[in-house]
Amino acid sequence: MAKTIIDAHNVTKTYNPEKVPVYAVQDVHVHIEEGEFVALVGPSGSGKSTLLNMMGGLDEPTKGSVIIDGVELTELSENKLIDFRLHNIGFVFQAFNLIPVLTAKENVGFVLQLQHMPKKEREKRVLSLLEEVDLEDKIDSKPGELSGGQQQRIAVARALASKPKIILADEPTANLDSKSAANLLNIMAKLNKEENITFLFSTHDQRVIKKARRVITLVDGKVDSDVQQTPT
Amino acid sequence: MLFQIAWRNIWRNTSRSLVVVSSIIIGIWAGIFILSFSWGLYKNNINESVYKQLSHIQIHNPDFKQENDPKFTIPNSDSILKQLESDNRIASVSSRVIATGMITSTTTASGVTIYGINPVSETNQIGLDQNLIEGVYFGSGKDNEILIGQKLAKKHKLKLKSKVVLTFTNVNSEIVSAAFRVGGIYRSKNISLDEVNVYVKQEHLRELLDLKPSETNEIAILIKDEEQLDSITNYSKTLVPNAKVEDWRQLAPELDLIIESFNLYTYIISGLILLALTFGIVNTMLMSVLERIRELGMLMAIGLNKRKIFFMIMLETIYLTLMGCPIGLLMGWLTVTILGRTGIDISMFSEGLASYGFSSMIYPALDQEKYMIIVTMCLITAILSAIYPAYKALQLNPSEAIRKI
Ligand SMILES: Nc1ncnc2c1ncn2[C@@H]1O[C@H](COP(=O)(O)OP(=O)(O)OP(=O)(O)O)[C@@H](O)[C@H]1O
Numbered sequence: 001m002a003k004t005i006i007d008a009h010n011v012t013k014t015y016n017p018e019k020v021p022v023y024a025v026q027d028v029h030v031h032i033e034e035g036e037f038v039a040l041v042g043p044s045g046s047g048k049s050t051l052l053n054m055m056g057g058l059d060e061p062t063k064g065s066v067i068i069d070g071v072e073l074t075e076l077s078e079n080k081l082i083d084f085r086l087h088n089i090g091f092v093f094q095a096f097n098l099i100p101v102l103t104a105k106e107n108v109g110f111v112l113q114l115q116h117m118p119k120k121e122r123e124k125r126v127l128s129l130l131e132e133v134d135l136e137d138k139i140d141s142k143p144g145e146l147s148g149g150q151q152q153r154i155a156v157a158r159a160l161a162s163k164p165k166i167i168l169a170d171e172p173t174a175n176l177d178s179k180s181a182a183n184l185l186n187i188m189a190k191l192n193k194e195e196n197i198t199f200l201f202s203t204h205d206q207r208v209i210k211k212a213r214r215v216i217t218l219v220d221g222k223v224d225s226d227v228q229q230t231p232t
Numbered sequence: 233m234l235f236q237i238a239w240r241n242i243w244r245n246t247s248r249s250l251v252v253v254s255s256i257i258i259g260i261w262a263g264i265f266i267l268s269f270s271w272g273l274y275k276n277n278i279n280e281s282v283y284k285q286l287s288h289i290q291i292h293n294p295d296f297k298q299e300n301d302p303k304f305t306i307p308n309s310d311s312i313l314k315q316l317e318s319d320n321r322i323a324s325v326s327s328r329v330i331a332t333g334m335i336t337s338t339t340t341a342s343g344v345t346i347y348g349i350n351p352v353s354e355t356n357q358i359g360l361d362q363n364l365i366e367g368v369y370f371g372s373g374k375d376n377e378i379l380i381g382q383k384l385a386k387k388h389k390l391k392l393k394s395k396v397v398l399t400f401t402n403v404n405s406e407i408v409s410a411a412f413r414v415g416g417i418y419r420s421k422n423i424s425l426d427e428v429n430v431y432v433k434q435e436h437l438r439e440l441l442d443l444k445p446s447e448t449n450e451i452a453i454l455i456k457d458e459e460q461l462d463s464i465t466n467y468s469k470t471l472v473p474n475a476k477v478e479d480w481r482q483l484a485p486e487l488d489l490i491i492e493s494f495n496l497y498t499y500i501i502s503g504l505i506l507l508a509l510t511f512g513i514v515n516t517m518l519m520s521v522l523e524r525i526r527e528l529g530m531l532m533a534i535g536l537n538k539r540k541i542f543f544m545i546m547l548e549t550i551y552l553t554l555m556g557c558p559i560g561l562l563m564g565w566l567t568v569t570i571l572g573r574t575g576i577d578i579s580m581f582s583e584g585l586a587s588y589g590f591s592s593m594i595y596p597a598l599d600q601e602k603y604m605i606i607v608t609m610c611l612i613t614a615i616l617s618a619i620y621p622a623y624k625a626l627q628l629n630p631s632e633a634i635r636k637i
């Protein structure tokens with residue numbers, strides 16, 4: 001059996017506990033194993049972003065624990081947590097993923113630089129990552145000169161750069177047309193298959209959901225269903 | 233990399249950054265101008281006092297300073313004068329016989345200080361020849377000629393050739409009265425002194441006072457280079473061992489105070505300007521931080537720790553300040569250098585200023601020490617105004633920042 005990479009245990013998030021409490025996520029148990037390709041779906045406001053943020057250590061659960069690759073996130077100090085994210089988790093957001101003043105190459109190289117990778121090695125890796133997402137011809141373009149789909153692919157390349165265990169993506173295709181969305185999903189699926197990287201992404205898009213091998217549905221902050229499927 | 237990102241970040245909004253940089257330039261330039269202009273005014277005042285009234289160094293009999301009695305003299309003035317005159321560090325030397333007494337005209341009487349002067353050497357020092365508005369500078373050739381100030385002339389309704397009587401005590405404590413004829417009316421830069429200072433020929437006053445030849449009450453020295461003030465003062469002390477030798481700073485401590493207080497003034501003016509600039513810079517940087525909340529959230533999410541975020545925002549502010557400061561300093565320095573040479577004519581306003589001892593040409597000047605103060609204050613501003621926006625950026629919570637997407 002593959003090893004557990006994400007273990008969300010009894011995770012609860014309550015906003016405004018004193019005034020008008022919002023139970024964004026309630027008592028969620030999720031186990032995800034290495035190499036899974038999981039879609040997180042549910043109506044708007046069901047808690048998808050909240051759950052993803054807690055799994056990525058961007059937000060602290062009100063109750064429960066999140067264990068990533070054996071590390072309990074709530075026990076890490078703020079700076080340790082940032083360092084943990086740098087080395088173990090890749091993020092792709094809906095928009096504003098890239099540093100606007102840096103070129104594609106520099107954006108992808110940035111995390112590697114934060115990890116103090118030597119220049120030669122870094123440049124080689126950046127180039128191969130941009131090849132993986134089919135953007136080797138855009139290495140010197142700034143985000144503003146790229147389409148939304150191209151920006152998201154660079155974001156995926158950047159998320160991959162530090163060789164993370166998991167990539168968390170919150171509605172990565174929400175701003176893309178269906179062709180770009182399909183293209184992005186194909187790249188993610190390829191990386192998942194070839195490099196055994198675990199993907200967990202939230203989405204509203206039916207066509208994107210079909211590409212997942214496992215679909216977790218949230219309703220009102222609770223897991224409503226959790227099913228395996230054959231991607232089409 | 234952070235240096236590069238910070239540098240590029242400030243050029244994302246070029247016009248905004250340029251506004252900040254130019255406001256720093258203008259602020260510092262204006263500050264330097266105000267300070268150098270004020271210093272020019274002060275310097276004017278000081279020079280007026282030093283060159284026209286005090287001279288750089290004065291020598292007296294120690295008791296003369298106390299009692300103000302002409303019987304306390306410097307003996308052998310002539311040989312002392314000769315020695316000082318032959319010194320090429322010295323621009324001019326004059327001796328004076330000084331008595332206090334009373335001037336009586338047909339209308340009224342008032343107290344005066346009577347200076348017995350040497351008309352030739354005093355053209356370089358008291359310079360009455362340049363200040364005469366009526367008459368000729370000791371032109372009558374007669375012993376009983378007197379020069380009086382315009383203010384005194386008005387008070388006594390005196391004209392050229394009017395007769396006045398001076399009354400004073402001689403060295404034998406006898407009361408002496410002597411008649412004089414007004415040979416000239418002067419108007420100096422210090423109108424209040426014009427009412428009390430009258431000038432007569434030294435030989436004549438000496439005789440009236442019954443002083444011995446070569447006895448004087450005051451020797452005033454004008455030097456060529458202010459840097460040599462201390463060494464010439466010490467030299468004079470050895471030359472006239474029993475006398476009291478004072479430089480202008482000791483003679484007029486209030487002038488020294490002006491110089492001291494100007495340092496404080498520099499701190500206050502540059503402090504105020506930089507404080508105003510700080511608000512502008514902080515405001516702009518806060519705006520730029522708020523605009524980038526999502527981006528900063530993303531940076532924290534992908535692994536940029538708070539120390540680095542803080543550093544990056546600090547750098548952006550410091551870049552802006554450090555671009556403006558040197559340019560402002562350079563422009564200020566150039567302005568001071570050029571105007572310090574050409575001078576600024578303020579004769580439009582000098583009517584009033586003249587009565588306070590100011591001349592109408594102002595030569596702005598600022599010494600190195602003041603520039604150093606301004607540079608230091610600039611650096612403090614750069615750092616202080618950088619801290620707050622960077623601190624604000626730290627308070628962002630990544631998940632909330634990202635949610636703004
Ligand atoms: N900072 C907050 N303060 C208070 N309530 C919040 C906050 N953030 C989220 N919520 C609430 O928590 C609930 C879950 O929000 P969340 O953003 O996780 O939903 P979502 O499933 O991602 O929705 P969407 O599909 O629209 O992105 C919502 O009811 C939302 O209003």
Ligand SMILES: [Mg+2]
Nearest residue numbers: 048049050170
């Ligand atoms: Mg969401």
